[in-house]
Amino acid sequence: KxxxxxxxxxxxxxxxxxxxxxxxxxxxxxxxxxxxxxxxxxxxxxxxxxxxxxxxxxxxxxxxxxxxxxxxxxxxxxxxxxxxxxxxxxxxxxxxxxxxxxxxxxxxxxxxxxxxxYPERETAVKVAHSLVVRGLVSEVPFAPGYSIFELKAPPFFVGKTLRELDLRRRLGITVVAIKSKEGKVKVNPSGDDEIREGDSLLVLAGEESLKRLGEQT
Amino acid sequence: KxxxxxxxxxxxxxxxxxxxxxxxxxxxxxxxxxxxxxxxxxxxxxxxxxxxxxxxxxxxxxxxxxxxxxxxxxxxxxxxxxxxxxxxxxxxxxxxxxxxxxxxxxxxxxxxxxxxxYPERETAVKVAHSLVVRGLVSEVPFAPGYSIFELKAPPFFVGKTLRELDLRRRLGITVVAIKSKEGKVKVNPSGDDEIREGDSLLVLAGEESLKRLGEQT
Ligand SMILES: Nc1ncnc2c1ncn2[C@@H]1O[C@H](COP(=O)(O)OP(=O)(O)OP(=O)(O)O)[C@@H](O)[C@H]1O
Ligand SMILES: Nc1ncnc2c1ncn2[C@@H]1O[C@H](COP(=O)(O)OP(=O)(O)OP(=O)(O)O)[C@@H](O)[C@H]1O
Missing domain, CATH: 3.40.50.720 (NAD(P)-binding Rossmann-like Domain)
Incomplete structure (x- = not known):
């Protein structure tokens, strides 16, 4: 211990x-x-x-x-x-x-x-990042081309299934988990899972993917 | 802008x-x-x-x-x-x-x-986590019980496959990605993937899992 x-x-x-x-x-x-x-x-x-x-x-x-x-x-x-x-x-x-x-x-x-x-500075940097990219809640770099991002589901995702959105092929985004607005978490969602209003997505993606997503929002 | x-x-x-x-x-x-x-x-x-x-x-x-x-x-x-x-x-x-x-x-x-x-508290929680789990590199909280952590693979993981480690059942840990020490990333690894020396793991886990992992390290 x-x-x-x-x-x-x-x-x-x-x-x-x-x-x-x-x-x-x-x-x-x-x-x-x-x-x-x-x-x-x-x-x-x-x-x-x-x-x-x-x-x-x-x-x-x-x-x-x-x-x-x-x-x-x-x-x-x-x-x-x-x-x-x-x-x-x-x-x-x-x-x-x-x-x-x-x-x-x-x-x-x-x-x-x-x-x-530097407690205040470390938190300040995260807060600043979340303010500049709409809907971006947090981000952690993992490797070049791979960061973990939490983001609010953009309006055009809502009502579609992961299979329909085809995010990995179209935007290079892997959805790791979905959090409903009540806070209920689904880990490793399947292609049939549908994005609902107020969902937050935990995704693995590169900066490039996030940029392309930003362009679509 | x-x-x-x-x-x-x-x-x-x-x-x-x-x-x-x-x-x-x-x-x-x-x-x-x-x-x-x-x-x-x-x-x-x-x-x-x-x-x-x-x-x-x-x-x-x-x-x-x-x-x-x-x-x-x-x-x-x-x-x-x-x-x-x-x-x-x-x-x-x-x-x-x-x-x-x-x-x-x-x-x-x-x-x-x-x-x-809560700038001091948010940084304090990260510092505490990094002190208890050796090799914890970074973390992103997602929901109660679910945070993303990057950690250096503990020595007792090396040489074992994900199936052998059985992390989800034994420790409540989901491995989202594995990064080799050369920086090569494998997303959504399978049960057959083996942990190698110098690997970093991107995992989804709760505080409870982190505690259990800390006890084993
Ligand atoms: N009414 C006010 N109008 C404008 N600025 C204010 C007002 N009251 C306080 N401030 C400013 O807010 C700043 C932060 O406040 P203070 O230093 O009390 O907080 P702190 O918690 O110690 O800050 P930190 O931990 O971020 O260093 C100070 O620079 C202070 O001058
Ligand atoms: N020589 C000392 N021995 C023991 N405790 C001390 C000593 N000097 C200061 N402290 C304690 O350290 C604590 C933190 O110091 P202080 O409040 O000045 O820092 P702070 O930067 O405002 O803290 P925080 O931002 O973490 O709230 C205080 O509770 C204070 O009593």
Whole structure:
């Protein structure tokens, strides 16, 4: 069972700790703010009120024995950097840290942080993509010519079966799953499945296919 | 060309505006903080210093003619809510808004916000997943219980066929595509396809499956 430390329980750190616990990891959560610690205490394995710059406190919390530690201290860049160095000095192999800006991120990388996270920026990029292509909800590149896209079914798909639409041959699109507007999901749909009003499609396609689809919308 | 308004240029709003401009959209950026406006002025079509509660200023900025508006005002929840209502009153069809917590998000949904964003939480969930499942490269949530994940084939998959691994029945995982380490992609693989060293798998799975996979890795 993986032991993961989370230092700093702002919005980002809180949800990292909570999700890790839901996924079955053993979570040690640390924050200097007692209220933040109390808020998460029920959800994690151990929760400590401590200043992360206090090495003795981190030791007692068992942070140095974690398989990975997430440092999610935001406004105090100096504290974030010092904590990362303390963790590396004590042999913590995998450190993930949130950065407040690019230079902070570069410092963290040079200090051996395995993954520097820019939470607001990463979500902002996805939101921007979904706003520019009508009906595009999300996208993940997989390989050149192959990305996964979630998109709202265009009006001219509605009422037709997948066989009638013949998407793979005509547009190079493979429909992986269909989600109805009530949220019901059909995985690996067959040729007889019909697209309904409000459906969302999870498709594997290249940018070229998406462009051709965009031209038809 | 899509016209998108961005109100509030904190870290999230700044990167939404910047990315939208890079994707070719026409961007109108508004913030009451002059320094934030100056920081983005070069990157967007129009940048205005204005209090978003000032309807006249929003009108002059052209915000009410936008195809979509992103409201990314953080700490001042009241302002965020009032701005959303002002936009809806003036007929802005598509409003995306960042929420600071769940109740704020519920209010925004009830006010007709098309997509409520929790930037720190959305990134936190991805980071947590990548810590629990070794080799998880990326993920796209599709519906409760169904996300698309790209992951490096775990060592214990290598040399086995999909039929032998029996992933759908044993782990609730549907393999959508396999990418070899040379980048060659096989879509909708069959039961006879074998997993090779260095393969990446594109799979449809739920959190539960990811948890079980994490336990085995
Ligand atoms: N030296 C420290 N030791 C322990 N916890 C700390 C220390 N410094 C800051 N923290 C905690 O880190 C948490 C996150 O920091 P802060 O709120 O400044 O970041 P943020 O970027 O606003 O967070 P988020 O965007 O994730 O909500 C806070 O709960 C704070 O109490
Ligand atoms: N009434 C308003 N009119 C215009 N801009 C506003 C108004 N209220 C707040 N803002 C701006 O919204 C921006 C984001 O707000 P704030 O910094 O409180 O949120 P945040 O959640 O910390 O942001 P982020 O996490 O995206 O960095 C700030 O630049 C602020 O100047």
């Amino acid at each position: 993986r032991i993961i430390g989370v230092i700093g329980l702002g919005r980002f750190g809180f949800f990292v700790a909570k999700t890790l616990a839901e996924l079955g990891a053993e979570v040690i959560a640390v924050d200097k703010d007692e209220q933040k610690v109390r808020q998460i205490a029920e959800l994690v394995t151990y929760a400590y009120v401590a200043d992360a710059l206090d090495e003795k406190a981190l030791e007692e919390a068992g942070i140095f024995n974690a398989d990975a530690v997430v440092v999610s201290i935001g406004q105090n860049v100096e504290a974030s950097i010092f904590v990362v160095v303390i963790l590396r000095e004590h042999g913590v192999k995998e450190v993930v840290a949130k950065a407040v800006n690019e230079i902070h991120g570069k410092v963290l990388e040079r200090l051996g942080v395995k993954r520097v996270v | 899509r016209i998108i308004g961005v109100i509030g240029l904190g870290r999230f709003g700044f990167f939404v505006a910047k990315t939208l401009a890079e994707l070719g959209a026409e961007v109108i950026a508004v913030d009451k903080d002059e320094q934030k406006v100056r920081q983005i002025a070069e990157l967007v079509t129009y940048a205005y210093v204005a209090d978003a509660l000032d309807e006249k200023a929003l009108e002059e900025a052209g915000i009410f003619n936008a195809d979509a508006v992103v409201v990314s005002i953080g700490q001042n929840v009241e302002a965020s809510i009032f701005v959303v209502v002002i936009l809806r009153e003036h007929g802005v069809k598509e409003v995306v808004a960042k929420a600071v917590n769940e109740i704020h998000g519920k209010v925004l949904e009830r006010l007709g916000v098309k997509r409520v964003v």
